[in-house]
Amino acid sequence: MKILIVMVRYQTPLSRSLTLRGLHDALASSPVLANMYTIMIWDNSQEAIPADQLPPSLLYRHSEKNLGVSGAYNSSAHYAHEHGYPWMMLLDQDTCIPMDFLQKMAQHCEALLNRLEIAAVAPVVFVRKFLVSPRQQLFNRHRAYPFGEIGIAPGEAFAINSGCVLRVTALQQVGGYSTDFWLDYSDLYLFHQFFLYGLKVWRAADATLEHDMSIMDYDRLMSPSRYRNFSYAESAFNDLYKGRMENAVQTLRVFVRALKQRKKYKNPEFSRIAWEQWMYRMRVPRKERIRRWIEAGKLRMISQSNPEDQREKISS
Known part of the structure; x- marks a missing residue:
């Protein structure tokens, strides 16, 4: 089993990406993990990075049209499907990646590989000690799930894009990300579609991330x-x-x-x-x-x- 990591870049030098540094350190420490994960940089910047400035281990795609994160994820999902990746991990360019994060997420994905009703594996994401993901959608509001519980999230669950692992076939089943919600609310749209199609979200409560959010x-x-x-x-x-x-x-x-x-x-x-x-x-x-x-x-x-x-x- 292999997982395609997709990091969307926009106008930030790769050398300044907190996410890439964390991924490099984690994969360098474990040859087994390095064989399980492939990193793709989807670049929405105006100028492409010259080939001689790219690490040879990275897949790099530069988009001539900036269609936001939705366009980047839909195109990456197409690549994942064509090349036999069952799962796709989404990451922003400024997410702090703990050393054990990739290991824990890979274990969940391996265990859930044949449970086709699971559309997404969602880690716990904090913004300055506030739990932002995953959460349960309620009447015009949402609340955090009980901390530490691993398993299917009850009710209508949603998670932010960064850190989440999506089943490629589930993403295709619901028609992918919306081109209307090209940036903000792209994740809420997708998880609402999962809910409408009867697909489930798995809470990987033992895997945590620290993240910054402009909102x-x-x-x-x-x-x-x-x-x-x-x-x-x-x-x-x-x-x-x-x-x-x-x-x-x-x-x-x-x-x-x-x-x-x-x-x-x-x-x-x-x-x-x-x-x-x-x-x-x-x-x-x-x-x-x-x-x-x-x-x-x-x-x-x-x-x-x-x-x-x-x-x-x-x-x-």
Whole structure:
């Protein structure tokens, strides 16, 4: 059994990637693990890395079109399927990899290889001691599972992309990642599809990661442009997959968020974006918001394939 590790790179030198350093140290310490894992760098940066600057042990793919993490993972899954990898591990470029992490995840994947109902193996991920993944989706909120319990996650479970191992055939079964949720909410979309298809998430509670998330650190990591993208992805996910009552609660939540963020964060732009989102949800009907979201996704795909076509479409 082999596992394809996919790390999405964007504008960061490989020498500065915390993830690559951790992977190198872990695999160098164990020839057995080195034979089980293959590392692929999927590069969404504007410029490709010259071949003579790449370690020979890495697979490297540079995308001419930046289709976000969704495009990177879908393309990597296609490679994994063609080359016989049953599992695919997803990693950001700035995740801290403990020495025993790969060993524990490989053990879970080996044991679960023939349990086709298991679509994902999710480690425990912390952001500054706060457990962010996996969690159980509830009515307009989510909660952490009891710490330390290994096994199938009850209810509708979701996990963040980084650190998660996906069964390649399960990813194909649900149609892959969504091109509409190309960055933010890409993982919530995928795990919601797993739930709809009756597929399960395995909690690898003995494997842990420390991770940074921009949504957890507005003053240091979050930018206003990224927050605006997150806000509209969050709104679209609720519009598409939540009921009327949950959407009403979400609209109220955004209003409260706008008030709190004005006092909490140094940059007042975050509060302005939340206020903009609340006004958008109040003034624009749900069906129209969904139509605009889908249309924006189509325009983004056009802009990546042919910028001239997009300008003609917008001007017309």
